[in-house]
Amino acid sequence: MKKLVVITGASSGFGAETAKIFNANGYPTLLLGRNTAKIKTLPLDFTNVLVDQVDVTNYAEFKAAVRKAEDQFGQTDLLVNNAGVMLLGNVWRQDPSEWQTMLNTNVMGVLNGMQIVLDDMMAREGGTIINMSSIAGRKEFANHAAYVATKMGVHGLSETVRGEVAAKNVRVAVVAPGAADTELLTHVTDEEALATYNDWKQSMGDGGKTLDPKYVAQVVYQMYQMPQEVNIREVVIAATKQD
Numbered sequence: 001m002k003k004l005v006v007i008t009g010a011s012s013g014f015g016a017e018t019a020k021i022f023n024a025n026g027y028p029t030l031l032l033g034r035n036t037a038k039i040k041t042l043p044l045d046f047t048n049v050l051v052d053q054v055d056v057t058n059y060a061e062f063k064a065a066v067r068k069a070e071d072q073f074g075q076t077d078l079l080v081n082n083a084g085v086m087l088l089g090n091v092w093r094q095d096p097s098e099w100q101t102m103l104n105t106n107v108m109g110v111l112n113g114m115q116i117v118l119d120d121m122m123a124r125e126g127g128t129i130i131n132m133s134s135i136a137g138r139k140e141f142a143n144h145a146a147y148v149a150t151k152m153g154v155h156g157l158s159e160t161v162r163g164e165v166a167a168k169n170v171r172v173a174v175v176a177p178g179a180a181d182t183e184l185l186t187h188v189t190d191e192e193a194l195a196t197y198n199d200w201k202q203s204m205g206d207g208g209k210t211l212d213p214k215y216v217a218q219v220v221y222q223m224y225q226m227p228q229e230v231n232i233r234e235v236v237i238a239a240t241k242q243d
């Protein structure tokens with residue numbers, strides 16, 4: 001019997017595509033996001049889907065939703081910590097509240113999710129956590145300082161926890177995608193940084209620079225399909241023409 005898959009940030013982009021692939025393959029899923037109305041419009045078979053309104057920065061809310069889903073579907077076997085936000089800007093002029101939002105969502109949200117499922121995974125010696133980082137967790141990009149800090153943090157914390165729980169047969173892995181066509185940029189408030197990003201995206205011609213988010217979902221799915229004794233620890237996936 002297929003086990004419970006929990007996906008954060010399922011209302012758009014990578015999270016929505018990941019929800020679709022696991023749903024199409026018959027996995028019971030808990031789909032989390034703040035905009036649940038959007039999740040409910042996804043083209044899914046909702047017979048084994050639970051949707052819950054969760055802000056990943058709210059530990060209690062996050063935990064309650066996971067426990068409720070586990071009461072219905074059994075223990076979480078895969079947590080995809082995907083929810084994230086990218087607010088571009090230069091350190092010398094960006095509103096510090098934007099740094100805080102990214103730190104809270106991209107780092108605290110990931111830590112929250114990991115703590116919520118890890119006790120049980122370690123006790124039963126199985127389970128997988130896949131954290132969504134970014135190619136910006138592997139190299140620097142202009143106008144991305146605070147975002148880069150959060151995503152490099154995701155790599156650091158993931159690899160640390162991976163080593164700590166490996167002996168308990170629990171897999172922790174990271175996916176680091178390049179630029180993709182999602183709603184990520186819609187929250188950027190710095191017009192100049194946004195224009196620079198869009199120029200960069202277009203500089204290699206149509207379709208050359210960005211990933212279709214479905215490929216990121218496919219990678220997450222394939223990582224999970226490996227036998228439990230194999231952990232694809234990290235995947236960097238980007239459009240071929242991305243620099």
Ligand code: NDP
Nearest residue numbers: 009011013014033034035055056084134179180182183184
């Ligand atoms: P989207 O903006 O399309 O999706 C982000 C998702 O995160 C939404 O479903 C949003 O849901 C959710 N989210 C944001 N904040 C919170 C929160 N506080 N609590 C719960 N959910 C939240 O962007 P992507 O699909 O691109 O982003 C997904 C992940 O991929 C992020 O971690 C991002 O950093 C990463 N990434 C994206 C890249 C890209 O170019 N698109 C490249 C590399 C990495 P809601 O608003 O409903 O809460």
